Amino acid sequence: MIRNDAGEYLLHLRDHIPGIWEPGMWSLLGGGREPADRSLEETVRRELLEEAGLHIPVLMPFGVEYAKSSDGATVPIQIFAGHWSGDPAGLELTEGVMLHWFRPGIMPCLRMSPSTLDVVLRHAETCAADANRPEDSGTLSGRTSAPESRPPAAPLLPASSPGGGAVLNxxxxxxxxxxxxxxxxxxxxxxxxxxxxxxxxxxxxxxxxxxxxxxxxxxxxxxxxxxxxxxxxxxxxxxxxxxxxxxxxxxxxxxxxxxxxxxxxxxxxxxxxxxxxxxxxxxxxxxxxxxxxxxxxxxxxxxxxxxxxx
Known part of the structure; x- marks a missing residue:
């Protein structure tokens, strides 16, 4: 789960191929653990490099998403959170259709797993809450850092938008x-x-x-x-x-x-x-x-x- 300075999240549009995980849906980058992976963090770092050539310096566990596989089984997925503010158009995507930044307020309109939508919205709520805490609290979404190195955590679209934009519920x-x-x-x-x-x-x-x-x-x-x-x-x-x-x-x-x-x-x-x-x-x-x-x-x-x- 990758967030940028503007409070947007990087989503991956998957290929629409029957039989694969979440065909044609917007999802987070990631994949399954392989025997050579020594940890789940090593798994997600390998997947980011293989799928998009991405290296995220700091990745911290955020939570576990429970999703259903194509055979109906419940699969626990460890979610890591990191920060990056680059242009996804410059990445070499090896799987799927495209990568794009989305604000949380638009995500309920996208075709994506309810469990993925829920975990992203909760991360955004955590970032919004952290942004309202005193600077000496020193944490942002599970990541400890010095206050001056903390990326700006933009809140979700406000309930009443002074700019006139629609807010989705x-x-x-x-x-x-x-x-x-x-x-x-x-x-x-x-x-x-x-x-x-x-x-x-x-x-x-x-x-x-x-x-x-x-x-x-x-x-x-x-x-x-x-x-x-x-x-x-x-x-x-x-x-x-x-x-x-x-x-x-x-x-x-x-x-x-x-x-x-x-x-x-x-x-x-x-x-x-x-x-x-x-x-x-x-x-x-x-x-x-x-x-x-x-x-x-x-x-x-x-x-x-x-x-x-x-």
């Missing part, structure tokens, strides 16, 4: 499932989740090239084995959320399924480690705050909540 969908006894379903997120680890949350996901209802139905089946029909779904609450000042806005849509088939199963243990039914007025203390706000809003018949804008 990430759209999330969430399942509000309520049993006959009034209890609702929440999942315990994996401790290593990039967002809200070890915290209870709705079954949720990001919209891809699909409608919000289609996304909800897909996520319910993939994450918990629940079968839901479109005609049994109602939008019951929306949370317009911004996690950090100047951060990426998110429109979080909460849908109630009036009917469904199946009992919740742990089908993606790298994301969710437990499903449990809770009383709406007695949620666990470690519940995602905007999910708690949505449950409270649904309880009183309110359809909309704003979080983080004031």
């Amino acid at each position: 990430v759209v999330g969908v969430h399942l509000y499932l309520e049993r006959d006894d009034g209890r609702i379903l929440l999942g315990l997120r994996h401790p290593d989740s990039a967002y809200a680890g070890s915290t209870w949350h709705f079954l949720a996901g990001h919209c891809e090239q699909e409608s919000a209802v289609a996304c909800l139905i897909r996520e319910a089946k993939e994450e918990a084995g629940l079968l839901i029909r479109p005609e049994d779904v109602d939008l019951v609450h929306t949370v317009h959320l911004v996690d950090t000042h100047g951060g990426q806005p998110r429109m979080q849509m909460v849908f109630r399924a009036r009917k469904w088939r199946g009992e919740p199963e742990i089908l993606e243990p790298d994301k969710c480690t437990a499903w449990q039914w809770w009383e709406p007025d007695a949620l666990p203390s470690r519940t995602v705050p905007y999910a708690r706000a949505a449950v409270a809003g649904i309880g009183v018949g309110r359809r909309y909540t704003e979080v983080g804008w004031s």
Whole structure:
């Protein structure tokens, strides 16, 4: 994950060849470990040189992205972060179609993996937060350096753009499932989740090239084995959320399924480690705050909540 002085990220447009990893999608440069590689850092440095002739002086681990391979298996990918501000047109690309700089605000419009989009946006949020800290904090996105050597960390496009540019919102969908006894379903997120680890949350996901209802139905089946029909779904609450000042806005849509088939199963243990039914007025203390706000809003018949804008 390579960021420049302008706060843009270098993305790689992959070949559109059936059978390869993420064909025709924008992704990060990288690849698989080979037997001769002594570490994952050595792997990523080799891949950067082989694919684009790039040498990044400082690379620091940022997190782990969990992606799905073509056979449906979950694959952990170590993400390293580095800084470079060159012209990608001058690089000799040996794989894929092209390299291009993108600001985080435009990325939800690109054809890219939701897990890759999520990890880049979270890195950008971290850089924005670091930019607002005192200079003597000495860290930027996991990289320790002297303050004067730190590259400028541009925040994401602001929620209100004085320059008049449009700001794109990430759209999330969430399942509000309520049993006959009034209890609702929440999942315990994996401790290593990039967002809200070890915290209870709705079954949720990001919209891809699909409608919000289609996304909800897909996520319910993939994450918990629940079968839901479109005609049994109602939008019951929306949370317009911004996690950090100047951060990426998110429109979080909460849908109630009036009917469904199946009992919740742990089908993606790298994301969710437990499903449990809770009383709406007695949620666990470690519940995602905007999910708690949505449950409270649904309880009183309110359809909309704003979080983080004031």
